[in-house]
Amino acid sequence: MDADASIRSTDNDAAVARLSAVQKRYLDDPFIKHLVPRAHLQPLRPPLINVGTFVRSYAIDDLTTQWLEESGKLNQPCQIVSLGSGSDTRFWRIATGPLKENLATYVEIDFPEITTKKAMAIRKSRELSSVLGTPADVTLSQGSTALHAPKYHLLPNDLRLPPAETMEHLFMIPSPSTETSILSSSLPTLLIFECVLAYMLPETSSRLLEWFVTQFSKSSAPSGGVLGCVVYEMFGLGDTFGRVMVNNLKTRNISIPGAEPFLTLDSLSQRFIGSGFTAAHALTLRDIRKTYVDRAESERISTLELLDELEELDLVLNHYAISWGLFLSNPPHGSSWSH
Numbered sequence: 215m216d217a218d219a220s221i222r223s224t225d226n227d228a229a230v231a232r233l234s235a236v237q238k239r240y241l242d243d244p245f246i247k248h249l250v251p252r253a254h255l256q257p258l259r260p261p262l263i264n265v266g267t268f269v270r271s272y273a274i275d276d277l278t279t280q281w282l283e284e285s286g287k288l289n290q291p292c293q294i295v296s297l298g299s300g301s302d303t304r305f306w307r308i309a310t311g312p313l314k315e316n317l318a319t320y321v322e323i324d325f326p327e328i329t330t331k332k333a334m335a336i337r338k339s340r341e342l343s344s345v346l347g348t349p350a351d352v353t354l355s356q357g358s359t360a361l362h363a364p365k366y367h368l369l370p371n372d373l374r375l376p377p378a379e380t381m382e383h384l385f386m387i388p389s390p391s392t393e394t395s396i397l398s399s400s401l402p403t404l405l406i407f408e409c410v411l412a413y414m415l416p417e418t419s420s421r422l423l424e425w426f427v428t429q430f431s432k433s434s435a436p437s438g439g440v441l442g443c444v445v446y447e448m449f450g451l452g453d454t455f456g457r458v459m460v461n462n463l464k465t466r467n468i469s470i471p472g473a474e475p476f477l478t479l480d481s482l483s484q485r486f487i488g489s490g491f492t493a494a495h496a497l498t499l500r501d502i503r504k505t506y507v508d509r510a511e512s513e514r515i516s517t518l519e520l521l522d523e524l525e526e527l528d529l530v531l532n533h534y535a536i537s538w539g540l541f542l543s544n545p546p547h548g549s550s551w552s553h
């Protein structure tokens with residue numbers, strides 16, 4: 215398998231893990247089964263993986279919900295761009311949830327092999343396609359590697375390529391369904407990189423982040439450009455446990471040039487500041503599980519499966535982090551965006 219095929223295969227790992235967490239009732243997601251081939255035959259994952267999937271999903275959903283709520287309060291519908299989106303279902307969950315009116319546009323980007331597969335799954339499933347609009351609203355383009363609907367765009371791209379050459383069109387080319395550009399730098403926009411940046415060199419991901427900051431620094435919105443970014447990734451792989459994680463990936467020919475062995479929690483937030491973001495934070499999944507997950511939800515999931523490897527759970531969760539950054543081109547005093 216070539217190196218990119220190995221990277222693409224991680225999409226299936228993420229989707230099967232999500233399906234398992236749904237089947238075991240950690241997560242509620244009626245859409246994932248339509249994106250996993252032969253979903254009913256997929257193996258359940260061990261409790262430790264299910265808990266990890268739950269915490270990661272809980273944290274990113276929570277940050278996304280806060281973003282959508284904030285947009286609603288300001289009467290500015292927001293845009294979400296998921297980079298390396300794989301078989302993620304977040305668009306469908308938002309578009310059928312209570313904050314759907316606060317979403318202007320959702321864009322998903324991945325390798326063409328992955329977007330083609332996802333576009334086919336969407337066309338095949340009434341549950342997925344009906345959320346996008348009427349059949350006439352949904353169009354395929356670029357040899358069926360891209361799919362467009364009024365609020366949703368699935369686009370093929372290799373994120374390692376220079377964004378000025380491959381992404382400029384997002385802000386310039388009219389979307390087939392709306393006749394305006396797919397994205398506008400005048401609307402608050404959230405980027406999501408869920409388990410993606412590790413597969414790119416640090417300078418490549420910084421270039422991508424900087425490019426988005428530049429687009430929003432040129433915003434013509436009266437209150438300036440507003441860009442947020444959420445990243446989920448592994449880190450701290452220089453210790454014994456981290457080396458075991460890296461070796462496991464190596465046996466599958468998966469290289470992770472973005473997860474430098476001595477990347478610390480602090481360096482995860484510093485990456486945002488170095489790329490031009492105005493504020494940044496980072497937390498390990500271990501701390502999120504212990505401190506941020508709602509108490510009732512924590513109690514509920516603790517009853518789902520017997521988990522006796524609590525030390526191992528802490529060890530694993532301590533090697534994954536969620537970091538988030540905010541860029542305001544025109545920081546107003548007391549803005550709620552600054553939190």
Ligand code: SAM
Nearest residue numbers: 222224225228298299300324325372373374408
């Ligand atoms: N974000 C999804 C989730 O959390 O369910 C999928 C995560 S999966 C571990 C990583 C995804 O990133 C895969 O779908 C892979 O194809 C995509 N990816 C990695 N490197 C990429 C690149 N250079 N260009 C586009 N997509 C990439």
